[in-house]
Amino acid sequence: MNNFLYLVPIALGLGLVGLVAFMWALRSGQYDDLDGAAERILFDDDRPLPEQRGTPTQHHAGQ
Secondary structure (H helix, E strand, O other), X not given: OHHHHHHHHHHXXXXXXXXXXXXXXXXXXXXXXXXXXXXHOOOOOOOOOOOOOOOOOOOOXXX
């Protein structure tokens, strides 16, 4: 029974910390654009890598 006197306030404190962290994330805009990253991966914005000297760009059969 004595352990409950320590565990209940610790559990309530941890719950309060989690709630505060969640509210901070909401206010700072962490959940504003949920689909943006999922859609951004579909667009090909990458530039081609520059060609390096000494490396073949095409593989020819028979050479």
